[in-house]
Amino acid sequence: MRRPWSRELWRLTWLGGVGALLGWPLSSPALGLAIGLAVCLAYHLRQLRALHRWLTRNPQAEPPAANGLWGELFDRLYRYQKGQRHTQQRLRTTLRRIQESSEAMRDSVVMLDSHGDLEWWNSAAERMLGLQPAHDRGQHITNLIRDPRFVAYFNARDYREPLTLPSPIDERQVLQFQLTLYGDDERLLMARDITRLHRLEEMRRDFVANVSHELRTPLTVLAGYLETFGDLADTLPARLAKGVSQMQSQTTRMQNLVDDLLLLSRLEIDRGGHDHGPLDVAAVLESVRRDVQALAGERQTVEVVIDESRRLIGSESEVRSAISNLAFNAVRYAGDGCHIVLRWMPCGDGACVAVEDDGEGIDPVHIPRLTERFYRVDKGRSTATGGTGLGLAIVKHVLLRHDAHLEIDSHPGQGARFRCHFPSSRLRDEAAKAKPPATSVSAAAGRREDS
Missing domain, CATH: 3.30.450.20 (PAS domain)
Incomplete structure (x- = not known):
């Protein structure tokens, strides 16, 4: 572009010089210079008019013929417009294909x-x-x-x-x-x-609820007879007495599984909210601690720590069930000699119920699946402890009904921390009851139920 521009400057200088020389004999070099510049201006106005007519009437036609700076300018504009037309055509084609695929x-x-x-x-x-x-x-x-x-x-x-x-x-x-x-x-x-998936999910929930309900009656009858036979164990042959004891154990396990399935089905079907009210979380944690003590032996200690005074708006039975599942899992799976802490504490602008232990811990690879039904980290060991595999699934659904979520932090050999995060909308600044003293309790074996 520099060369046409230089030529244009030389043309302007030449016209001006020629005009001045022609006016010199007439003693009017300035008039001659003005005439030369006027000729140059008329040329540029003519080219500018050609540019205007080209752009306003038919910009897709060939550009006007010109040389020098104007010829270069016309060529560049034409190439730019041609490139823009190609780009627009490509974009139109792409947009049309997107719309056609969206329509499909x-x-x-x-x-x-x-x-x-x-x-x-x-x-x-x-x-x-x-x-x-x-x-x-x-x-x-x-x-x-x-x-x-x-x-x-x-x-x-x-x-x-x-x-x-x-x-x-x-x-x-x-x-x-x-x-x-x-x-x-x-x-x-x-x-x-997702109508079909929704109906299938409803059918699954109804099937689980109905089957669980129908299993209750025969299990109750079976458990009653086995209890009667157990009372007569001293009069039975040793091999038969051992079989009765094993049947009692498995029947109890089946009853626990049916109870958990029914509870999980109710949590999925019933939206809840009718029994929500201000809860004294400290009292709930102390109650859970006593239940843990009743389950435990002498191999673990359990402590309640209260760092939050606000009350939680929720269902006492559901919140107690969620905390109990976490606490009983810790008792079952944390390992001998571990220390378990049930904590109510602030978390950001909300609050958390935390169940922490310094036991064996969980490999992080298992954490994303812990709340799945029947998922177990160690299937053999989990079955031996009597867990149903539904504990953390129940916790998950209880928290969803309380606008809360579960966080799990654990590593092998470093213990585990299960935190139930409740938002500030679920808290009330009411005078809490007196905090129970932090207490250590003997607790029984084991580690955390994995699901």
Whole structure:
């Protein structure tokens, strides 16, 4: 570009010099210079007019013929426009393919702007959500999906977990909504039809609840007869007496398993909340400590530590069940000579119930799966301790019903810490009862139930 520009400067200088020389004989070199500059200005205005007409009338046509600086400028503009047209065509093709692929999806795809207004959606969204292109474009998404749970989910801006709701146009259809932030605070809403999975899950829960309920009666009858035979063990042959004792042990284990399955089914089906009220967590922990003492022997110590005065809003029976499961797991699996601490303490702006021990610990590879039903770190050892494999699954569901979550921190040989995090919305600044003294209690064998 420097060379045409240099030539243009030389042309301007030459026109000015020629004009001045022509005006010299007439004793008006300035007039000659002005005429030369005027000629140069007229040339540039003519080229500028050609540029304007080209850009406004037909920019895709060949550029006007010109030389020098203007010719270079026309060529560069033409090449730039041609590149832009290719880029736009490529983007249009890509966008069309994205739209075609979105149209082929069975899941709903809805694009929202930074205000939450609808910009574009595929045909699946029209079927699942009832969106109409003629009326709904530009509407706010919460004007069309008015369920309070979706409104709260949209405004919370925490989209790590999906939301399951009935379809706004058919309550028999169950949808899973997932929002994703992208671009300049824009959102992508995806909705999946999980009606079949939801029904299968309901069938599974009903099956487990019904089977567990039906097992109760025969197990109760069997346990009653075995208890009668156990009372007559002295009159039975030694081999038969041993068999009766083993049957009693396995029947008790089956009864515990049925009870846990029924409790887990109730936690999954019943939303709860009817029995929630202010709880004195210190009193609950002291009660759990006494239960642990009743289970324990002389090989462990248990301590209650209270560092938080606020009360917890929740169900006393459910919270007690969750803490008991964690504490009994620690008693069963922590190992001989370990120290167990039941702690109520502040955690950020909320509070935690922690069950800690200095026992054998857990390999971190197992931690993500500990709350799964029947998952065990050591299957043989866990069965020998009498655990059902449902303890931590029950803890997980109790915490979900209390807007809380479970954190597990453990390493082999370094003990384990199970923390139940409750948000500040679940706490009340009421005068707590007098703290029970930190007490050490003898406790029985074992380590933590793994699920």
